[in-house]
Structures are given as C-alpha cells and as structure tokens.
Amino acid sequence: MMICSTNSVRPFAEGLWRTALFVIIAVMACPAASHARVQVDPNVTIELYNDGCDHYEQDDFAGARDRFLAAALARWQNPHLFYNLGNCYFRMGDLGRAILYYERAKQMAPRDASITYNLDLARSGIVDKVEPTERNVLAQLFTDIYSLFNVNEWTVTSLSLYLALMAVVIAVILLKNEAKREGSRARREAARRMLVRIGAVLLILAVFCGTNTAIKVRAFNARDLGIVVAEAVKARSGPREEFAEVFELHTGTKVRIQVSKDDWFQISIETGLSGWLPKESVETIGSSL
Numbered sequence: 001m002m003i004c005s006t007n008s009v010r011p012f013a014e015g016l017w018r019t020a021l022f023v024i025i026a027v028m029a030c031p032a033a034s035h036a037r038v039q040v041d042p043n044v045t046i047e048l049y050n051d052g053c054d055h056y057e058q059d060d061f062a063g064a065r066d067r068f069l070a071a072a073l074a075r076w077q078n079p080h081l082f083y084n085l086g087n088c089y090f091r092m093g094d095l096g097r098a099i100l101y102y103e104r105a106k107q108m109a110p111r112d113a114s115i116t117y118n119l120d121l122a123r124s125g126i127v128d129k130v131e132p133t134e135r136n137v138l139a140q141l142f143t144d145i146y147s148l149f150n151v152n153e154w155t156v157t158s159l160s161l162y163l164a165l166m167a168v169v170i171a172v173i174l175l176k177n178e179a180k181r182e183g184s185r186a187r188r189e190a191a192r193r194m195l196v197r198i199g200a201v202l203l204i205l206a207v208f209c210g211t212n213t214a215i216k217v218r219a220f221n222a223r224d225l226g227i228v229v230a231e232a233v234k235a236r237s238g239p240r241e242e243f244a245e246v247f248e249l250h251t252g253t254k255v256r257i258q259v260s261k262d263d264w265f266q267i268s269i270e271t272g273l274s275g276w277l278p279k280e281s282v283e284t285i286g287s288s289l
Helices: 016-029 042-057 061-073 079-091 095-108 113-123 137-148 151-181 186-221
Strands: 225-228 232-236 245-250 254-261 264-268 274-278 282-284
Touching (some): 042 061, 042 079, 079 095, 095 113, 095 225
Antiparallel strands (some): 232 245, 254 264
C-alpha cells in the first residue's frame, strides 16, 4: 500500500518548482527563518508535489521527500501530501517520522483507508508496545464517533444543526402566533408540538457536535501530542542531562507533552510513566513544520 497519492492537477508553470525549491531550501537552512510562513505561488506548490510523486515512482525517496517537505513548508495543508511524506520516510526506514506524517494525514482525512492501513503498518514496527488505557463501552463509542470526522466536517455539521434548530424555533413561534388568531387551532398545535420535539433533538445533537468541534479544533492546533523521532532516547527525571535515567523510548512512540522548559519536554505515555526528553527527539503532531 506504499503507493504515492497523486490527487492534484498537472501541469503548472514548467520549471517554476526549481526556483521555489531553491528558495525554500535556503529558508530551511537558516534556523531563524525555518519556522516562518513561506509565501509561494499555489501553482508552484502543486508542481513541487507532482514532481515529488515522479521521484517517488522512480524510487528516489529522498528526492521525493525534499519536494514534499518544500510544499509542506509553504503551508499547503493536504492529507495526500502528509500521506506521501509518511510513505517516503517509511521507505527510508525512518519509522518515527513516517508515523508522525501519517498521524497528521489522519487528522485531516480520518476515514481514508490507505492512511489508516499504513499508519497501522508503521505502528506494528514500534519497539515500545504501549497499551492504551481501557475505556468503558460508552466512552469508546463517543471516541469512535469523534474520530469519524475531521475538524472541517464537525464544524459544518455543527453549523448545519444550529441553522436547522433556528429554523425550527422560528417555525414554532410563527405557528403559535397563527394559532392565537385562528378559531380552530388543533392541527397547528399538533404541528407545533412535533416541531418542539424535533427542536429538542436538534438541540441535543447541536450541543454534542459543537462540543466535538471545539475538542477537534483544539486537538488540531494543539502541541501536546508528539511522536518520538529519535532512534532511542533516555527519559530523565529532570530537564538536564545530569538527572537520572528513568526509562527509554524508541522511535515512533506517541507521547503526551505536559510541560515545555528550555530544550526539554516533560512527557507521559499511556502506561502512566513520565519523564523529560530533549526537544529534538520529539515532533509534535499538531504542527506541520
């Protein structure tokens, strides 16, 4: 399933990607500017992506990775781009960054079967087998529903339910006013009661979806979940090399970031273990370069 996704339009501005790639690599080489937002023509960004797919198909995974990263640095948020980056890193043997980009892709396309399959495949190679905390049936059901949609889908669903609820409220008010003016109002009262019941259901759904939207937005932008990208790293009892080693983590392990201090993250894993890791050993899922 390590096939390059090519969901884009060809061709655009022949040769422009070379100029963009040079500029972006120059920016990446400067530490002070590496986190700056790079403004690149969208056509050039797509050319970078398409050229990356060409290199991938020729088994030039390093070349494909460089072009995909250049497109990502231009802040092109696309699940196919992150999926292909994950494939490049997987083929290059970098399990941690492969999982990192599959996780980012899954945030944007949670129901994509290829992303899910490759993420599970990559996770199977993780050294640290951290078992997730068991949830009760109800909590697991809510988690499964929450995971079905991305942040945009939850937002559209919540907004649609809110608009439907407002329409029902207006209809109830109008029917009530009509009933007051009419001598016979039995049918209007029955319709109003039905609308009130529908409104109650819509209100519950709107609150549920709105809550999921807020959680999803926070998760999408959060920097409290990360992936270990170092081959192996010692977690220490404090934020300096002088502190004692408490346990060891390996590439691909997901961690929750509790505190950021200087060049260290205090992290925890599902088993409850907590320690401090150097920042360069962890990449946050919620940031895309």
